[in-house]
Amino acid sequence: MISTGEKIDTNFTLSIVQNGEEKEVRFDELLDRPAIVSVYMRNNTSGCDKQNRSLAEHAEWFDEQGYNLIALSKDTCGSHQKYADKLGIPYVLASDPDFAFAEATDSIVEKKMYGKTYDAPSRSAFVIDTNGTVKAVIEKVNTKAHAEELKELIRSLS
Template structure:
């Protein structure tokens, strides 16, 4: 995993759902102000639902503090559109099936399920400045209190 103070490569395209609209953008375009990127595994799973709901409940606070909020998973935009509507999500959901963001942050880890091992992005969060510099990292997200742990990072910067 990259370390705090590292500048990531932001020159990759990614599909997002923003206000119900699907579009493909350069990741760097999303960094028009400091940005929080929260990585989760899959829509409609209990721990991921808690993580994204926590952000949805506090999204206005982050906006008022001057931060963009992005949650990213391997789910496609069609799934993201339905998920955003179901969960009341008003921030950007990004689709990253090729793990471009995880590669940029060197956060692909080995996991195992039912005796099978595979590689997948870690459940982590990043506070990234407009130039791509990582200001803060949460290496292991607390799904039950994710917004609160991010608020602490924002307040300390």
């Protein structure tokens, strides 16, 4: 996992849903101000729904503090569009089926489910400055109180 103070390679493309619109962007285009990237596994699953509901309820606070809020999973933009409508998500949802962000942050971990082992992004969060420098990392997200843990982290950076 990337450490605080290290820079990530921001030269990769993601598909995103923003304000109801789907588009392709280079990651560095999302860094017009500091960003919080919250990685989750899948839309419409219990833990991920809790994680995103928490963010959606506090999205305005993060905006007021000067941060872009980005939630990222491997789901398609079509799925993200429905998910944003369902949960009232006002922030960017990014589709990353090739794990480009996880590779850039060295956050691919081994997981096990139903006796099978596979590699996938960790459920983590990153605070990234406009130049790609990692300001903070939450290596294991608390899905129920994700916004609160991020708010505490942002306050500690001030």
